[in-house]
Amino acid sequence: MDPETTDFNAALARIMEIGQGLFDQGGVFLNSLMRPWNAYQVVIALTLFLVAHVLNAIVAPRLYEWMRTREGWAKWRLRLLVLVHRRLRMIFFVGLIWLTVWIMREVTWPSRSYLLTITANLSLAWLIIALTTRMISNPLLRTIVRYGAWAWITLQILGLTDEVGRLLDSIALEFGETRFSVLLLLQAVLVVGLLLFAARFLSAQTSVRIQSNEELSPSLRVLTVKLVQVLLYGAAFFIGLRAAGVDLTGLAVLSGAIGVGLGFGLQKVVSNLVSGIILLLDKSVKPGDVISLGETFGWINAMGARYVSITTRDGKEYLIPNEDLITGQVVNWSHSNDFVRLDIYFGTAYGDDPHLVRRIAIEAAKSANRVLSTRPPVCHIVGFGDSSVDYILRFWISDPTGGLTNIRGDVYLALWDAFQENGISIPFPQREVKMLSGSELSVGEGRRD
Structure with a gap:
């Protein structure tokens, strides 16, 4: 028989054996529910949940109205109150069921509260996980961590960790000496997710400190923040994979092949990334600079890894690729300083004194x-x-972000008013028609029907 077929049959047999064991344990658990005391415990748990629902319907509106009157409180206190308000039903249920378990342990045998104890542990675990995972801002990552942690704790409480672990580990794909199992994938997702959350938190805290450092230039702040983010996220990803037991040696060849393929399809993306780094290093443009590129005039709002955000005077936000700022002709109105000289042209009649016109x-x-x-x-x-x-x-301004057209218009209007007050005329082209001797001017009459 083919060795690959033999290995597949053996793996399938292990999966069937482990699955049958889990199925038998589930059957035993369901049969135990038919016993009188276990059935009573199920009824007690449902009754407690109904009581918690009623208490939530009574207390939640009053708590909400009280929260609205808490003006001047710190944001973290208000967020904590909102979190408690959303989980109020579960908080009531956890408190009631643990009180019931304590009473039953005091007045009867421990076996009579076995199911209630499991339910109490699961409810408390879900409440703690739901409260702590609210710190994760990313909705997808929060959902993955929440349900993954709750599933793992559920298996721990039910004592099924070893059986489920063997089952998930038996479902695997092998590429030479590299083996990827479902258990390894889940562990990698959980560990990498937690590390990415930690990296995101550290990145946000570091970014706040760097942006508040006035000794660094704006472009150097952006570059430092980007480098810190790349280092933290990269370290979280690779450390997470290693901690989960993923062999990165087998991924080296695969990543190299993928890199070659992406190099041809993502040339523009790579070019924009490299151009963004060059812009941050040479400080030719930085956040807050007033620039014009082609028909676009505005100030730089933010510099990203792929593009630069430019906000114009009319409120439009243009996302200019970094490569265009490197290869195109960019006018930086505030590169070395904020002083900008503007020129306007005008003309006066020959009869006006030019010395007076200049002074006015x-x-x-x-x-x-x-x-x-x-x-x-x-x-x-x-x-x-x-x-x-x-x-x-010619005149100078120091705030190009305030616009150029409007200040030109103000100066033109001031010139008009000053010329009107001093009797200076602004000529316009005129044409004179002279009649030569011997010529006649004939005016045709309109045709009448």
Whole structure:
């Protein structure tokens, strides 16, 4: 017979044997429920649950109204109250059933409260797990840890850990010398999940401390946070696999093959990741900078591993790939400092005194709110046009995040008001029509039907 077929038949026989043992134990447990005292214990447990439900219906609304009046309390206290309010029925049930178990142990034999003790232990375990896993913010991870821990504790209480462990370990796939069983997979998921939760908590605490460090530049803070996150999550993943008993040697070849395949399909993703690291290292852009890329003008809201978030003046948020910031022409309005010089052009009639026009234009620019007085405006003649003397007015601002179009509009409006007050005209193109001697002007009459 083929050796592979023999190994498969042997594994299948072990699975059948273990499964039959578990089935026999389940049958014995179900038969025990038919005994009078065990049936009474089931009725008592159901009655206690009904009493807990009634108590929850009475107390929960009053507790909710009282919670609404707790103004000024710390957030952790309010969150704890909300958590207790949501699990109030289970809290009542656990308290009632443990009180009942204590009374029955005092007045009767321990065997008469055996099922109630198991139910009390399971209820208390579920309550503790439900309360503690609320600290996990990720819903999927919280669900996996909650039900996984409760299943493991249930097996511990019922004394079925060894049998179920052998059953799950017998269901396995083998690749050469590497063996993956269901038990190994579950252990890996549980351990890695707990370590990832710990890594997430440490990453959040570290990020808060790094972001509050004023001695570091904004770009260096982002880079440090990203490096800490990569190190913590990577260490949690590999340490979790090793702790669960997964042989990482067999995964090395597989990960190498996967890496080659992903290298061709994820070139843009890798390019954006590398570009993001370069942007953080060379500090060409950083959170808070005002930049323009093509038609997009705004300030950098956040820098991610794949893209940069830019918020514009109209409230739109653009996600610009990091590669575009490396290869494209980017105008950083606040790279080394926040000072920005703006230019506007205008013209006046030839009959107006240019010296007076320059003085009026400078004073008008100074009257605008955001124009800097420490760097006073200047006005120069740049040419003589067909119908006007052309000028350029230059002024400085220190808050480009406040917008550029609006400050230009304010200065133009100040110029208009100043020119109106001082009798300075802004010319516009005009055309003169001259009649040559001997020519006649004829006006055609409209056709009448």
